[in-house]
Amino acid sequence: MFKKLLPVMIAVLVVITLILIATYFLWDVFMNKDKTTDPATEAISSVKHVTPKPPSAAKVKSLTVTLKDITTNLATKNKIIVVGFAFVLENKAAMHEFTDLEIKVKSVINQTLADLTVEQVTGSAGQDTLKSTLMNKINAFMEEGKVTEINIPNIITQ
Numbered sequence: 001m002f003k004k005l006l007p008v009m010i011a012v013l014v015v016i017t018l019i020l021i022a023t024y025f026l027w028d029v030f031m032n033k034d035k036t037t038d039p040a041t042e043a044i045s046s047v048k049h050v051t052p053k054p055p056s057a058a059k060v061k062s063l064t065v066t067l068k069d070i071t072t073n074l075a076t077k078n079k080i081i082v083v084g085f086a087f088v089l090e091n092k093a094a095m096h097e098f099t100d101l102e103i104k105v106k107s108v109i110n111q112t113l114a115d116l117t118v119e120q121v122t123g124s125a126g127q128d129t130l131k132s133t134l135m136n137k138i139n140a141f142m143e144e145g146k147v148t149e150i151n152i153p154n155i156i157t158q
Contacts, residue, residue, distance in 0.1 A: 094146060122157065
């Protein structure tokens with residue numbers, strides 16, 4: 001009789017094992033829907049509730065480099081621009097690197113302005129475009145830190 005029950009017992013154990021395995025995988029699929037494997041999504045969700053503390057005015061002032069009265073021709077014929085910039089940098093090392101590379105920064109500014117027309121630099125949209133273009137070009141060669149903000153305290157087009 002034991003020999004007759006052995007195949008039935010093995011079949012029952014196999015069926016139970018398959019049911020348990022299927023249950024485990026279904027549980028894993030349905031209960032972990034909110035978890036993603038995308039690292040970017042996980043990074044965003046991990047810092048969703050974190051609010052950054054804005055830097056103090058003294059810290060911003062200590063990390064700001066000012067370039068006054070840069071004058072150059074615009075792409076528009078017989079038009080010039082006189083503009084000043086205040087660059088806020090990420091840290092002290094970036095500030096020192098920026099001051100060491102000031103000639104290169106001025107060259108990038110002159111080249112960028114020479115490609116623009118009066119219409120492209122006027123208005124808030126034009127200034128925002130100029131600031132973002134300069135930030136991208138300058139951050140491309142900065143190694144110790146980055147420019148975090150560019151302010152335009154004065155701008156005159158003639």
